[in-house]
Amino acid sequence: xxxxxxxxxxxxxxxxxxxxxxxxxxxxxxxxxxxxxxxxxxxxxxxxxxxxxxxxxxxxxxxxxxxxxxxxxxxxxxxxxxxxxxxxxxxxxxxxxxxxxxxxxxxxxxxxxxxxxxxxxxxxxxxxxxxxxxxxxxxxxxxxxxxxxxxxxxxxxxxxxxxxxxxxxxxxxxxxxxxxxxxxxxxxxxxxxxxxxxxxxxxxxxxxxxxxxxxxxxxxxxxxxxxxxxxxxxxxxxxxxxxxxxxxxxxxxxxxxxxxxxxxxxxxxxxxxxxxxxxxxxxxxxxxxxxxxxxxxxxxxxxxxxxxxxxxxxxxxxxxxxxxxxxxxxxxxxxxxxxxxxxxxxxxxxxxxxxxxxxxxxxxxxxxxxxxxxxxxxxxxxxxxxxxxxxxxxxxxxxxxxxxxxxxxxxxxxxxxxxxxxxxxxxxxxxxxxxxxxxxxxxxxxxxxxxxxxxxxxxxxxxxxxxxx
Numbered sequence: 001x002x003x004x005x006x007x008x009x010x011x012x013x014x015x016x017x018x019x020x021x022x023x024x025x026x027x028x029x030x031x032x033x034x035x036x037x038x039x040x041x042x043x044x045x046x047x048x049x050x051x052x053x054x055x056x057x058x059x060x061x062x063x064x065x066x067x068x069x070x071x072x073x074x075x076x077x078x079x080x081x082x083x084x085x086x087x088x089x090x091x092x093x094x095x096x097x098x099x100x101x102x103x104x105x106x107x108x109x110x111x112x113x114x115x116x117x118x119x120x121x122x123x124x125x126x127x128x129x130x131x132x133x134x135x136x137x138x139x140x141x142x143x144x145x146x147x148x149x150x151x152x153x154x155x156x157x158x159x160x161x162x163x164x165x166x167x168x169x170x171x172x173x174x175x176x177x178x179x180x181x182x183x184x185x186x187x188x189x190x191x192x193x194x195x196x197x198x199x200x201x202x203x204x205x206x207x208x209x210x211x212x213x214x215x216x217x218x219x220x221x222x223x224x225x226x227x228x229x230x231x232x233x234x235x236x237x238x239x240x241x242x243x244x245x246x247x248x249x250x251x252x253x254x255x256x257x258x259x260x261x262x263x264x265x266x267x268x269x270x271x272x273x274x275x276x277x278x279x280x281x282x283x284x285x286x287x288x289x290x291x292x293x294x295x296x297x298x299x300x301x302x303x304x305x306x307x308x309x310x311x312x313x314x315x316x317x318x319x320x321x322x323x324x325x326x327x328x329x330x331x332x333x334x335x336x337x338x339x340x341x342x343x344x345x346x347x348x349x350x351x352x353x354x355x356x357x358x359x360x361x362x363x364x365x366x367x368x369x370x371x372x373x374x375x376x377x378x379x380x381x382x383x384x385x386x387x388x389x390x391x392x393x394x395x396x397x398x399x400x401x402x403x404x405x406x407x408x409x410x411x412x413x414x415x416x417x418x419x420x421x422x423x424x425x426x427x428x429x430x431x432x433x434x435x436x437x438x439x440x441x442x443x444x445x446x447x448x449x450x451x452x453x454x455x456x457x458x459x460x461x462x463x464x465x466x467x468x469x
Contacts, residue, residue: 005350008244010251012172015179016320017238017259022182023317024109025231026270027290027310033224035284038211040204040275043283046221047271050228051264053423058235058260059410060391060417062253066408067397069252071243071352072331073236073324074390080401081393084335085463090386091332091339092459097452098379099325100359102233103157104366106321110314111152113307120148133369141369153367156315160322161360165346165353168244171323178316185309189294190269196297199276208281222430229380231267234317235260236387237324249407322356330355338466378452381431385456388424391417 008016034043064077075094078087114120122128123144133141164171193199212220238255242248274283277293286292290310294302330352333343339358346353394410394417410416428449435449 006244006246006248007169008172008241009246010255012176013238013245013251013255014259015172015176016241016324017235017255018262019175019179019182019316019320020234020237020324021232021260021263021317022186022266022313023106023231023234024310024314025227025233026267027288027306027313028109029227029231030271030274031283031286031289033227034280036220036224038208038280038284040206040280040283042221043224043275043280044204044268044271046224046228047267048264050225050232051260051267053420054229054232054235055257055260055264056416056420057387057391057424058256059253060394060420061236061239061387062256063394063406063408063410063413064390064397065239065242065252066249067401067404067406069242069245069248070331071241071327073239073242073328074386075328075331076242077239077390077393078386081396082389084467085460086389088332088335088463088467089456089459091328092462093382093386093452093456094325094328095332095359095362096458097455098383099321099328100363101366102379103318103321103325103359104153104363106314107156107318107363108149108153108367110156110311110318111149113311113314114152115149116307117304120152122146122148143368143370145370150367150370154364156318157322157360157363157367160319161356163319164323164326165351165356166349168241168323168349168351171319175316175319175323178312178319182313182316185312186266186270189306189309190266190273193273193277193293193297196277198296199273201276203277203279204272204275206279219430219434222427223434225427226380226431228267229384232260232263233380233383234321235263237320240324240327243327253408322359326352326355326359329359336463336466338462377448378455381428381449382452382456384424385428388421388428391420391424 030043033046034040037043037046061074061077064080065073068076068080070076075087075091078090111120128142128145128147131142131144133143160171163174211217235256238245238252238259242252245251274289274293277296278286282292283289290306291303294306296302298305329339329342331343332339333341333355342352342355342358344354345351395414397404398413432449435447439447
């Protein structure tokens with residue numbers, strides 16, 4: 001039976017980390033975060049704190065990834081830590097929510113920005129409203145809405161799925177090219193802003209009179225962190241393809257540390273550029289912060305340049321995610337009759353071909369339904385629960401497998417993984433409290449964190465029905 005082979009080197013691994021993290025989040029989240037915090041210093045601190053916490057979680061995962069460098073990443077880790085049933089529930093949540101919905105939402109951003117450059121086809125409002133799907137306590141979906149944007153998004157998903165289907169090396173090569181172009185674009189953006197002479201250093205320290213205090217500040221800061229975590233999400237893509245990385249015991253920890261450190265520096269500098277150009281209240285009021293910053297720094301052509309830059313960033317993230325996330329679906333075939341078909345290696349190309357196309361099919365369903373906007377709201381809550389459990393598992397494996405050789409041990413053990421686990425628990429509790437509060441006050445029709453819990457729990461009966469004996 002054909003097997004996946006180790007074809008990806010360290011540079012490709014770093015490109016997968018950077019490409020999986022730096023996407024649209026850095027351009028979509030700062031305005032909302034500025035509105036929540038009303039302070040440029042706090043805004044900058046959120047990106048630092050979120051980056052360090054994310055790095056702690058990544059380094060904790062790196063210890064386990066170096067022990068079990070197998071395709072499937074956290075799915076494999078959870079099998080070793082908590083057993084097959086817990087691992088399947090994780091894989092189910094990844095397939096149903098945060099992997100496929102994440103891919104859909106990121107690719108959708110590319111098509112949205114393409115709509116700024118050219119007019120994409122759209123049906124009349126009456127036609128868009130003529131066909132709807134309503135699910136109680138979840139929401140109403142409009143499959144025909146923004147049909148041009150959705151069709152282009154589907155094309156993007158199919159193209160990058162086809163690339164990864166034909167060749168792991170080709171997909172990795174595309175990722176290296178897109179990440180290199182992304183790095184050049186970032187340098188040009190940051191340098192262009194700071195050397196434009198259009199900013200004011202005083203903007204960096206000027207808070208607004210609306211800055212919250214007390215518990216409201218804690219709540220606002222946690223909400224802002226959630227936005228930053230969404231922008232940092234994607235770092236664990238590297239563990240999904242661990243079975244295809246050369247010298248994984250060395251290259252996985254190095255790629256995580258180097259890739260995430262680069263992302264932290266980039267995010268802080270980009271936000272520093274924003275607050276240098278605009279007061280925090282102007283950032284908070286901006287509907288497209290990157291375009292507004294570019295218009296101030298470079299004039300009207302800046303908006304077009306930023307649009308092209310965001311599209312480039314999103315393509316790199318889409319390719320990295322499609323390449324990596326299908327490996328979780330592939331790994332689930334070991335213990336599930338339901339996903340057995342997805343566990344077959346494409347004999348000619350030595351890729352997880354069926355898993356790639358299964359993920360693509362479900363991603364396309366989410367694109368057509370338009371439901372991924374809601375799903376991405378629950379993505380961070382669900383994925384961070386599993387990130388916390390993964391770091392907690394480091395302690396369990398240190399006891400269960402204390403005699404197993406560890407090519408890499410997490411720096412600062414036990415403090416680093418303990419901080420990550422404690423923070424994750426605090427983050428999840430406060431997020432759940434905030435969601436319930438917003439629901440009770442009519443600010444949202446769905447308690448997103450509770451919906452995420454319910455979707456995850458659905459994986460339990462599915463596991464017992466479909467498991468292989």
